[in-house]
Amino acid sequence: MSEPCIKEDKLNRLEADVNNINDRLNRHSDKIDKISDNNLVLETILKRLEEDGKEQKQTNAMMNNTLLSVQSAMNEITFNIKELNTKLAATEKRAEEMSNKIESVDNKSKFDALPWIVKVGIPLLLGLGIGSYIMQFMK
Secondary structure, rough: OOOOOOOHHHHHHHHHHHHHHHHHHHHHHHHHHHHHHHHHHHHHHHHHHHHHHHHHHHHHHHHHHHHHHHHHHHHHHHHHHHHHHHHHHHHHHHHHHHEEEEEEEHHHOOOHHHHHHHHHHHHHHHHHHHHHHHHHHHH
8 A cells, every 4th residue: 555645643733723723713703703793783883873963963052042042031131120120219219208298298287286285275274364363353
């Protein structure tokens, strides 16, 4: 028999190397599959993030418009409050003036008997009493 060109132990080593290479290729293939799956997931996430970014821009624009409206309303409210405070101060002043006038009219229309008695009544009674006393001596 003829001897094979390649020795059997060398052939076994080559088969082991081929098997080793196949195992490594399988592992790399699995890793590539995982990377591909991860890539799909990342692409999906990226699309969602892009959509969220667009929605966020729209939300920010709407929020900006809303805040401008609120600011305008607050400015108007502030103006109205200042105007009301001015009118309230004028009304309070007029109410105080009116109260003073009413008090003045009330004071003029009151009849206080005690000062009248002291001022007019007592001198009148004294005068009448003295006059009648004098009249008794004249009779």
